[in-house]
Amino acid sequence: MNAHAENLTIYNSLKGEKEKFTPVKEGFVGLYVCGPTVYSNVHLGNCRTFISFDMVYRYLVHLGFKVRYVRNITDVGHLVDDADQGEDKIAKKARLEQLEPMEIVQQYTLDFHQVMNQFNAIAPNIEPTATGHIIEQIELIKTILDNGFAYESNGSVYFDVEKYNETHPYGELSGRKIEDLISNTRELDGQSEKRAPLDFALWKNASAEHLMKWPSPWGIGFPGWHLECSAMSTKYLGDQFDIHGGGMDLKFPHHECEIAQGTASTGVAPVRYWMHGNMLTLNGQKMSKSTGNSILPDELFSGENEFMEKPFDPMVVRFFMMQAHYGSTLDFTSDALLAAEKGYMRLTEALSHLDKLNAGSESSQDVQALVDSFYAAMNDNFNAPILVANLFDAVKYVNSINDGKASITATDLELLQREMKAFTHDVLGLSPAVSGGDDKLAPVMDLVLELRQEARENKDWGTSDKIRDGLANAGITVKDSKEGTSWN
Numbered sequence: 001m002n003a004h005a006e007n008l009t010i011y012n013s014l015k016g017e018k019e020k021f022t023p024v025k026e027g028f029v030g031l032y033v034c035g036p037t038v039y040s041n042v043h044l045g046n047c048r049t050f051i052s053f054d055m056v057y058r059y060l061v062h063l064g065f066k067v068r069y070v071r072n073i074t075d076v077g078h079l080v081d082d083a084d085q086g087e088d089k090i091a092k093k094a095r096l097e098q099l100e101p102m103e104i105v106q107q108y109t110l111d112f113h114q115v116m117n118q119f120n121a122i123a124p125n126i127e128p129t130a131t132g133h134i135i136e137q138i139e140l141i142k143t144i145l146d147n148g149f150a151y152e153s154n155g156s157v158y159f160d161v162e163k164y165n166e167t168h169p170y171g172e173l174s175g176r177k178i179e180d181l182i183s184n185t186r187e188l189d190g191q192s193e194k195r196a197p198l199d200f201a202l203w204k205n206a207s208a209e210h211l212m213k214w215p216s217p218w219g220i221g222f223p224g225w226h227l228e229c230s231a232m233s234t235k236y237l238g239d240q241f242d243i244h245g246g247g248m249d250l251k252f253p254h255h256e257c258e259i260a261q262g263t264a265s266t267g268v269a270p271v272r273y274w275m276h277g278n279m280l281t282l283n284g285q286k287m288s289k290s291t292g293n294s295i296l297p298d299e300l301f302s303g304e305n306e307f308m309e310k311p312f313d314p315m316v317v318r319f320f321m322m323q324a325h326y327g328s329t330l331d332f333t334s335d336a337l338l339a340a341e342k343g344y345m346r347l348t349e350a351l352s353h354l355d356k357l358n359a360g361s362e363s364s365q366d367v368q369a370l371v372d373s374f375y376a377a378m379n380d381n382f383n384a385p386i387l388v389a390n391l392f393d394a395v396k397y398v399n400s401i402n403d404g405k406a407s408i409t410a411t412d413l414e415l416l417q418r419e420m421k422a423f424t425h426d427v428l429g430l431s432p433a434v435s436g437g438d439d440k441l442a443p444v445m446d447l448v449l450e451l452r453q454e455a456r457e458n459k460d461w462g463t464s465d466k467i468r469d470g471l472a473n474a475g476i477t478v479k480d481s482k483e484g485t486s487w488n
């Protein structure tokens with residue numbers, strides 16, 4: 001275990017403050033993240049959440065923890081408007097496109113995996129689906145019923161929120177008071193089978209035309225959206241586990257209901273540390289399909305959108321996301337991504353210099369202090385933007401050594417090489433090369449630079465500059481020096 005592991009602190013949404021991280025079992029971490037509902041292409045806001053927790057997972061592994069990372073696929077039970085009444089999001093999409101629901105699930109699960117691969121996100125250790133855990137969900141409902149916190153009504157089963165609140169504070173995660181929640185709810189058509197409007201579905205009776213349904217002790221139906229995460233997280237991580245993550249929009253009611261279900265079934269709160277990622281905006285406005293202020297990852301990578309000046313590599317986008325804390329809002333603009341692209345190139349260029357530096361007899365900077373600053377940033381609630389700033393302090397030092405204005409000992413050079421690469425590649429998840437692969441790009445670039453060199457020798461500065469500027473627009477920087485021309 002890395003010695004820095006004992007200094008990790010996490011902002012716990014449940015407590016509203018940073019807390020020293022102490023796992024349930026020493027040396028092991030159980031991490032659960034709410035995954036996508038696979039009825040459409042994954043949007044950037046969701047991507048940011050998954051990339052943030054990919055970074056969290058990576059750092060926990062870097063510290064030496066043995067991590068079991070579980071992220072689910074919601075393929076049933078998530079109704080339109082996150083409600084207990086209405087149509088399943090996946091079933092609705094299947095009906096509109098005249099496909100089987102599992103065709104929709106397969107199509108958008110593959111899309112999700114492809115996008116996550118482009119962002120260099122590590123796959124979770126377990127990726128369970130809701131439809132693959134119907135039995136576990138039925139058993140969990142039985143336990144909650146036996147413990148007196150749920151009731152059956154017309155073939156459906158509902159969680160009794162007011163009964164639960166007699167012994168446990170419902171609303172503690174989101175800061176809501178049950179009195180306010182009750183006063184803000186009203187009876188809607190079709191909800192009369194509930195004892196109280198605040199009660200939520202554990203199992204829903206399915207109508208004859210409902211596409212996705214299973215037999216249960218209460219009749220033919222399907223599980224509630226909140227239930228699946230409780231069933232799958234505790235199946236793979238235990239009745240109480242370390243970290244549960246997701247987007248801030250899931251805090252209420254989804255995560256609030258998870259706490260209630262877990263506590264009602266076992267008597268203990270299921271999660272020690274709740275973590276929530278914040279939202280994305282686009283040009284200062286909330287991302288929304290209905291208003292047209294929205295952009296998909298593939299549109300960002302291809303440049304086929306009306307918001308950005310040019311295409312952006314997935315690693316540039318990931319680097320841009322790392323420049324804001326996971327708990328802060330992040331605004332996507334063309335200018336901000338262009339600036340991030342320059343920063344990413346500076347960082348990758350410095351890392352390429354790092355392998356070629358020559359050691360001297362002394363170090364002109366305290367390298368151990370630099371490295372300690374990397375750990376200090378990440379131990380402070382995974383503060384990636386501070387880590388990035390500290391990495392750029394190291395970039396300045398590397399460039400000074402490369403320019404002959406500073407020196408470093410062999411021991412310090414080995415330390416800096418190891419830790420800069422570890423925090424850039426292993427922790428922040430920034431792959432060494434731009435997407436598409438340097439292996440394929442290298443011979444093409446050799447030819448392009450050869451043509452540019454011929455233009456320079458012929459004093460055809462217009463063609464030379466045109467090649468350089470065209471490459472810059474594609475995210476490739478050309479640098480001329482005494483040693484020759486290089487690119488990254």
